[in-house]
Amino acid sequence: MANYTINVNGKAHQVEAAPETPLLWVIRDELGYVGTKFGCGIGQCGACTVHIDGVAMRSCQQPISSVSENNYQITTIEGLSENGEHPVQQAWLEHDVPQCGYCQSGQMMSAASLLNQIPNPTDEDINTGMAGNICRCGTYTRIHAAVKTAAGKLS
Amino acid sequence: MSTHQTRRNFLKVSTAAGGGFLLGFSFLTSCEQKPAAVAMAPELKMPEQWTQLNGYLKIGENGVVTIINPNPEIGQNVKTSMPMIIAEELGVDWDNVIVEQGKLDTENFSRQIAGGSQSIRQGWEPLRKTGATARAMLIAAAAQQLEVPATELRTEKGMIYHDASGKSVGYGEVASLAATLDVPEEVELKDPKDFTIIGQSTKNVDARKIVTGQPLFGIDTKREGMLYAGIVHPPAFGLELKSFNADAALAMPGIVDVFAIDCAPEGKQLQWSDGPTVRKQVAIVGKSTWQVLQAKQAIEVEWEQTSAPETSAGHKEKMADLIANGKAEEARRDGDPEAAFARAAKIVEATYSAPFLPHNTMEPMNFFAHVTEDKAELYGPIQTPEFLEKTIATLFDMDPAQIEVGMSRMGGGFGRRLYGSFGVEAALISKAAGAPVQLTYSREDDMTQGTYRPDYLVKYRAGLDADGNMIAFHVRGTGTHGSPIFENRFPAGTTDNYLAEKISMDSNISTGAWRAPASNFIAGAEQAFLDEVAEAAGKDPIDFRLELFDRAIKNPVGERNDYDAERYAGVLKLVREKSGWDADSGDARGVAAYYCHNSYVAQVLDLTLDTSGKPQVEKVYCAVDCGIVVNPEGALNQIEGGIIDGIGHALFGQLTFTDGKPDQSNFNTYRLIRHPEAPRQIETSFVENGIAPTGLGEPSLPPVIGALANALYQATGERVYDQPFMGSLPG
Numbered sequence: 001m002a003n004y005t006i007n008v009n010g011k012a013h014q015v016e017a018a019p020e021t022p023l024l025w026v027i028r029d030e031l032g033y034v035g036t037k038f039g040c041g042i043g044q045c046g047a048c049t050v051h052i053d054g055v056a057m058r059s060c061q062q063p064i065s066s067v068s069e070n071n072y073q074i075t076t077i078e079g080l081s082e083n084g085e086h087p088v089q090q091a092w093l094e095h096d097v098p099q100c101g102y103c104q105s106g107q108m109m110s111a112a113s114l115l116n117q118i119p120n121p122t123d124e125d126i127n128t129g130m131a132g133n134i135c136r137c138g139t140y141t142r143i144h145a146a147v148k149t150a151a152g153k154l155s
Numbered sequence: 156m157s158t159h160q161t162r163r164n165f166l167k168v169s170t171a172a173g174g175g176f177l178l179g180f181s182f183l184t185s186c187e188q189k190p191a192a193v194a195m196a197p198e199l200k201m202p203e204q205w206t207q208l209n210g211y212l213k214i215g216e217n218g219v220v221t222i223i224n225p226n227p228e229i230g231q232n233v234k235t236s237m238p239m240i241i242a243e244e245l246g247v248d249w250d251n252v253i254v255e256q257g258k259l260d261t262e263n264f265s266r267q268i269a270g271g272s273q274s275i276r277q278g279w280e281p282l283r284k285t286g287a288t289a290r291a292m293l294i295a296a297a298a299q300q301l302e303v304p305a306t307e308l309r310t311e312k313g314m315i316y317h318d319a320s321g322k323s324v325g326y327g328e329v330a331s332l333a334a335t336l337d338v339p340e341e342v343e344l345k346d347p348k349d350f351t352i353i354g355q356s357t358k359n360v361d362a363r364k365i366v367t368g369q370p371l372f373g374i375d376t377k378r379e380g381m382l383y384a385g386i387v388h389p390p391a392f393g394l395e396l397k398s399f400n401a402d403a404a405l406a407m408p409g410i411v412d413v414f415a416i417d418c419a420p421e422g423k424q425l426q427w428s429d430g431p432t433v434r435k436q437v438a439i440v441g442k443s444t445w446q447v448l449q450a451k452q453a454i455e456v457e458w459e460q461t462s463a464p465e466t467s468a469g470h471k472e473k474m475a476d477l478i479a480n481g482k483a484e485e486a487r488r489d490g491d492p493e494a495a496f497a498r499a500a501k502i503v504e505a506t507y508s509a510p511f512l513p514h515n516t517m518e519p520m521n522f523f524a525h526v527t528e529d530k531a532e533l534y535g536p537i538q539t540p541e542f543l544e545k546t547i548a549t550l551f552d553m554d555p556a557q558i559e560v561g562m563s564r565m566g567g568g569f570g571r572r573l574y575g576s577f578g579v580e581a582a583l584i585s586k587a588a589g590a591p592v593q594l595t596y597s598r599e600d601d602m603t604q605g606t607y608r609p610d611y612l613v614k615y616r617a618g619l620d621a622d623g624n625m626i627a628f629h630v631r632g633t634g635t636h637g638s639p640i641f642e643n644r645f646p647a648g649t650t651d652n653y654l655a656e657k658i659s660m661d662s663n664i665s666t667g668a669w670r671a672p673a674s675n676f677i678a679g680a681e682q683a684f685l686d687e688v689a690e691a692a693g694k695d696p697i698d699f700r701l702e703l704f705d706r707a708i709k710n711p712v713g714e715r716n717d718y719d720a721e722r723y724a725g726v727l728k729l730v731r732e733k734s735g736w737d738a739d740s741g742d743a744r745g746v747a748a749y750y751c752h753n754s755y756v757a758q759v760l761d762l763t764l765d766t767s768g769k770p771q772v773e774k775v776y777c778a779v780d781c782g783i784v785v786n787p788e789g790a791l792n793q794i795e796g797g798i799i800d801g802i803g804h805a806l807f808g809q810l811t812f813t814d815g816k817p818d819q820s821n822f823n824t825y826r827l828i829r830h831p832e833a834p835r836q837i838e839t840s841f842v843e844n845g846i847a848p849t850g851l852g853e854p855s856l857p858p859v860i861g862a863l864a865n866a867l868y869q870a871t872g873e874r875v876y877d878q879p880f881m882g883s884l885p886g
């Protein structure tokens with residue numbers, strides 16, 4: 001066990017954890033940001049997606065020891081906006097995307113990161129950018145449309 | 156429309172129909188409660204005081220209404236649509252409504268189950284009556300207060316008006332008086348043409364919480380003093396726990412305890428929903444999920460072989476043998492099929508198969524439990540809370556009154572959470588650990604200890620006369636723990652000589668309901684087969700089906716036909732028109748239609764092949780007859796989801812077994828459909844008919860597998876018979 005300081009949603013948090021503990025479990029069990037979900041634990045489903053310095057990362061694949069350095073800024077869905085006003089969240093509401101909703105925080109974090117990098121994505125860009133996030137409920141067509149709507153709001 | 160209602164017959168109606176609605180219609184006398192701190196639309200002002208009108212309804216003095224959603228929410232959106240039905244008849248403004256999730260409450264509700272796409276169908280009447288009865292009592296109270304005859308009052312958006320005198324009063328102002336009045340014997344239900352909430356696209360009531368990542372799901376549960384738990388279950392079917400050594404695990408950081416649990420002790424009567432419970436497992440309890448997940452791997456377990464290990468290859472052989480030589484149950488026979496086949500000008504024959512499928516809800520199985528000597532609190536994602544309560548009562552010798560079962564929002568169900576063994580496990584672990592615990596399965600636990608969609612094999616034969624008329628039809632099917640055949644569904648009733656035969660196959664692999672049980676296989680097989688028969692008959696596949704429906708409408712064969720041929724034909728005609736079937740889309744297209752879970756669906760699917768030959772579904776046209784559409788946006792979402800899910804599983808899904816052990820255990824080896832593989836477009840049309848609504852959680856999935864198979868044939872010239880289809884396609 002060791003002590004780490006991590007920056008999550010604009011706040012510094014002290015945590016005690018084994019160095020290999022995935023960021024996912026630190027933010028869920030220690031910090032209580034449960035919006036970030038556990039789906040597979042092996043980097044395959046995207047349910048655990050957070051931003052590290054604005055870029056989508058699978059938090060189940062980031063050991064705590066690797067994200068406490070360099071003043072990395074970690075953002076979870078709870079920190080994407082103050083009150084759900086991020087264009088991606090707004091677009092998700094407009095398109096009534098969620099069914100069960102479980103995958104959606106990961107989907108939105110991937111979408112927000114995609115739009116950070118490509119503000120006006122093509123269909124192909126969206127396909128590639130969102131391919132890492134699984135939705136068992138099958139909301140992909142709505143997600144696709146919502147990403148486009150969000151892009152429109154950002155530009 | 157009027158309906159007679161007393162306390163007694165309310166009770167009767169509710170019990171008979173089921174649907175998570177009121178049992179005892181206990182109108183409480185002005186029961187004052189502290190307003191709960193529930194999240195609400197920010198602009199809503201919380202009332203100072205609530206008046207409870209019945210098990211479903213609380214009205215605040217300021218007119219804000221709380222409606223309880225009785226049924227479990229698994230993503231089928233009942234938490235929005237069931238309260239909409241009450242709100243409609245109550246006559247309130249939807250913007251003034253707060254929805255709360257109900258707990259298991261067998262006094263006030265019945266059939267608090269998510270399953271079989273039945274919540275809306277079975278809830279329709281009772282939910283309407285609940286709203287209408289409360290409205291009638293509010294009107295009666297207003298009549299007293301305003302000193303005018305009740306018959307001169309009308310309601311609109313939570314207000315009661317007396318037009319002649321210009322007087323008006325709000326629901327909130329008369330609610331406490333209303334709660335003291337008698338329950339009316341008869342209530343008037345609205346004419347559907349006057350609906351203002353039903354039929355309007357209404358946003359998912361949890362959407363804001365979902366998009367901001369609020370705790371909603373079982374896995375998000377945190378309680379004071381709570382420990383985290385995991386289980387180690389047998390790695391293969393046919394093995395049972397013999398002994399274990401937890402020394403290494405107990406030495407790991409954060410690990411509190413390791414012990415064995417027995418979910419099915421001798422002499423305890425369990426519920427069907429406990430399903431194929433693994434009897435004995437090793438439980439591990441610790442201070443964080445991660446520590447538990449790590450330490451699980453350090454437990455040394457010895458297993459003993461108690462039944463023979465099975466393999467997928469062995470299953471295929473056995474099923475083929477059963478189809479060829481097995482003794483079958485003759486489920487239905489019309490006419491003389493043997494003689495008709497003997498005189499047929501042409502016989503078409505084909506065999507279809509599908510593998511086991513795990514449910515793979517995105518939220519793995521999990522449950523919270525806090526069990527002490529005299530009390531059990533359970534909370535989590537479950538489709539069958541009442542049965543879980545019964546099992547807990549049996550296992551711990553408790554009275555149901557000592558047990559509380561709460562339902563979280565579920566990260567998917569698809570049938571998996573009908574079988575609540577994880578809730579039982581959590582309870583046993585909590586009791587043994589002497590602490591509240593949150594049990595969470597790893598994805599590997601979830602995928603390798605399932606209640607799988609069974610593997611199936613079905614053989615069809617059709618006999619055509621010289622003019623291409625189907626004169627004989629024979630289906631013979633088998634599957635693990637049951638045949639997939641529905642002997643009275645289409646095309647039964649359309650063919651003079653018909654034979655349906657069922658064979659069940661034993662196995663030690665556990666199976667259960669999976670989104671549209673059995674239909675999820677048989678629809679695709681049947682609709683692909685009929686495509687082949689239509690081709691052999693030289694007919695357009697839609698014309699061919701419509702001819703059959705025509706026969707079933709005018710002169711049906713037999714009396715037990717489980718479908719309405721006119722509604723069936725109706726969706727097919729609608730999809731023909733919407734898809735421009737009679738023109739040419741340019742893409743390879745396939746058609747299919749199916750009826751299950753009381754709703755009718757027809758689809759036309761267009762696809763292209765990329766340069767490597769990998770299919771891409773371009774567009775799915777979908778026509779649906781589910782009667783009145785309660786919430787169009789939610790309905791569309793369900794239909795689209797079923798289509799994408801069906802295409803994904805038909806193309807990629809398979810769980811195979813070697814020596815009783817699943818070969819796939821996580822998403823690196825198990826393939827679910829991903830974003831780029833989804834259809835680029837889905838266009839859904841509804842038949843408008845004013846018939847009482849039926850559910851949509853399942854019906855769009857089964858037929859799309861047939862439409863996909865038929866489009867693949869158009870694209871490649873090869874028929875696909877075995878799922879997953881990608882097994883026989885490039886890419």
Ligand code: FES
Pocket residue numbers: 037038039040041042043044045046047048049058059060061
């Ligand atoms: S939980 Fe991290 S990718 Fe699935």
Ligand code: FES
Pocket residue numbers: 098099100101102103104134135136137138139230517566567
């Ligand atoms: S909305 Fe249920 S998994 Fe995506």
